[in-house]
Amino acid sequence: MGSSRNLTLYVDLLSQPCRAVTIFCSGMIDDDDDDDGHARVNEIEADVQIVSFLKKETREPPFLAINPLGQVPAIDDGGFTLSESHTIMRYLAATRKVADHWYPEDLEKRACVDRVLDWQHGSIDRDAAQFLVHRELAPLLGRTKNPTLAAEAEDSLKQSLKTMETVWLKDSPFLARGSQPSIADISSACQLQHLKLLDKEESGALLAPYEKVKAWMVAVEEFTAPYFVEVHGELEKLAKILEERRKSEAEAELETAPKL
Amino acid sequence: MGSSRNLTLYVDLLSQPCRAVTIFCSGMIDDDDDDDGHARVNEIEADVQIVSFLKKETREPPFLAINPLGQVPAIDDGGFTLSESHTIMRYLAATRKVADHWYPEDLEKRACVDRVLDWQHGSIDRDAAQFLVHRELAPLLGRTKNPTLAAEAEDSLKQSLKTMETVWLKDSPFLARGSQPSIADISSACQLQHLKLLDKEESGALLAPYEKVKAWMVAVEEFTAPYFVEVHGELEKLAKILEERRKSEAEAELETAPKL
Structure with missing residues (x-):
């Protein structure tokens, strides 16, 4: 239309x-x-x-x-x-x-997309946000990091990644059972891409066990190329600023550490 | 169909x-x-x-x-x-x-329902659940009450009730601008009805400032009568059990208190 x-x-x-x-x-x-x-x-x-x-x-x-x-x-x-x-x-x-695959007319296919979208609200949306705030972003937002909440959110996030790996992506390259992506794929991929604001080793370790999730993220990026990378430009800039800051803080800590 | x-x-x-x-x-x-x-x-x-x-x-x-x-x-x-x-x-x-009003065919009306449903996920669903767990239900679920999280959730919940009062219900008896309820009304009303598990005075005080929200809850209950009350029977039973328990605990505390 x-x-x-x-x-x-x-x-x-x-x-x-x-x-x-x-x-x-x-x-x-x-x-x-x-x-x-x-x-x-x-x-x-x-x-x-x-x-x-x-x-x-x-x-x-x-x-x-x-x-x-x-x-x-x-x-x-x-x-x-x-x-x-x-x-x-x-x-x-x-x-x-x-194109129909983004949000199918067929009522069962559409329900499969809606299900993942609704699931996302109460899982990765909530957990990735809480994890990032309490592990990394709190000072930027004028808040205080809470390690207990970070740990709880990390556990929940791992559960959600496991659900993606073993349920949504079990028999399908995309989240809602289609051979092409839906709006649920774009939405979830943008949410997980936000984890790039973490230390690279940490975000790598978090996703490491989930082979299907990693392949799916590449597939979403490729399907929506070049827009996926373009639209994430601002996030990449912020990720680099945070990376630099972590390095400076680590060096400062090293300099002030007692010499052995 | x-x-x-x-x-x-x-x-x-x-x-x-x-x-x-x-x-x-x-x-x-x-x-x-x-x-x-x-x-x-x-x-x-x-x-x-x-x-x-x-x-x-x-x-x-x-x-x-x-x-x-x-x-x-x-x-x-x-x-x-x-x-x-x-x-x-x-x-x-x-x-x-x-009937069409539950989830309208008209694309703008439908979008208004979808918007409230999506909003609900990140507001009252999350906040009412966290508030109830940390104010009341944690021991039942084998968890420990956390007063800080309860207070944070209470603040968020009040913000969400204010949004309902001043945005969704500003010019309309139901949440999605219709003159009859939608699935978003049933969904949000069931979520808020869960606050009945709190002490009656506390849940009353929480909702007291929001006249439109209170009138809307009555309207949803009346529109779906007698089912709304019937389906909440189990919740009412649990609310009574918790009320009795609170009374016994208060009495026990009174008995063991030092006599003046």
């Missing part, structure tokens, strides 16, 4: 769900059976507005008029405003020209 | 999302314009199987064959198995004869 409405997308690319919506809009697959060698085209025309939550722009009146909850992502589709990344992707899949 | 498939519903009525799905199946409104005075009829025929998570029946092989995640609610619809309460309600709304 096409739409002649003007779409504005409000995002902060440091946010996982914002990246998911942005990649979804960029990485649509043209359903047409044309052989021009450009299967992947941007089918969703949108004016992208960056709204920074670190600068508290999400709390300012102009944005609160779009989303009174003060959260990104949000959209304005010809005057109809909407928030929540899963909801936005479902809505755009229904109102724009989007 | 009708369905000739045999539906089995796996629930534990002590669980909020299980109650939501059960009420949804019981309380469907017949779309037909018949004037028999029985607008509310049970349109979804289902075999209801009770699977107790306190007895760990959700972890036993027969149920794991239905839902490998070991969580209720789940359904088996003629061999197609599904979990996650929001997903189940969306699927049943699409495959059974269900």
Whole structure:
């Protein structure tokens, strides 16, 4: 389905769900059976507005008029405003020209996508966020790290990765049983990609036991190339800043350590 | 749409999302314009199987064959198995004869329902559960109460109640802008009804400032009568047991207190 409405997308690319919506809009697959060698085209025309939550722009009146909850992502589709990344992707899949596999018309296939999206809310969304905050990001957010909460979140996160490995990806390359990705794949992949803010060895060790999860992340990145990497540019920059800071802190600690 | 498939519903009525799905199946409104005075009829025929998570029946092989995640609610619809309460309600709304207001066909109206459902995951679902566990239920679950986490969850829960009062219910009797309830209303109402497990004064004080939320809860209960009250029978029993226990503990404390 096409739409002649003007779409504005409000995002902060440091946010996982914002990246998911942005990649979804960029990485649509043209359903047409044309052989021009450009299967992947941007089918969703949108004016992208960056709204920074670190600068508290999400709390300012102009944005609160779009989303009174003060959260990104949000959209304005010809005057109809909407928030929540899963909801936005479902809505755009229904109102724009989007390949069926992203959010299938078939009711059983669609339910399989919905199930993973709903599962994600109460598992990796919650756990990855809590783990990152209490292991790494708390000082940036003006909060205090809590090692107990970090450990609890790490345990839960490992359980969720195990569920991905042994249930969702057991017999399928993507999370919702399809041979091509759905909006649930984009959403979960953006969430796990956020773990790049950790020390490389730590994030590597966390994912190491889950071969299918690692292969699936590569598959999602490849399927949505080049958008997946492009949209993660801001996250990569922040990851490098944090890496440098960890190095300086470690060196400073070494210098002040008692000499043997 | 009708369905000739045999539906089995796996629930534990002590669980909020299980109650939501059960009420949804019981309380469907017949779309037909018949004037028999029985607008509310049970349109979804289902075999209801009770699977107790306190007895760990959700972890036993027969149920794991239905839902490998070991969580209720789940359904088996003629061999197609599904979990996650929001997903189940969306699927049943699409495959059974269900009045449109529960999950509207209109894409904007539907998006408004989806938005509240997705919002609920990251707000009242998380906060009400954490608040109840750390204020009241932890010993029942073999865990230790953590007053700091209880206080944090209480703050978040109040924020979410304020969002319901000032955003979702601002200009509408139900959460998703409709004049009749949607699956988001059933789902959120079951979640908040769970606060009945608290001391009555405490749960009363928590909800007291939110007039629209209180009126909305009554409206959801009335719209789905008599099913809302029926399906909450198990929760009411548990609430009474906890109330008695609190009384005995308070009396015991009084008896062992030093006499003045």
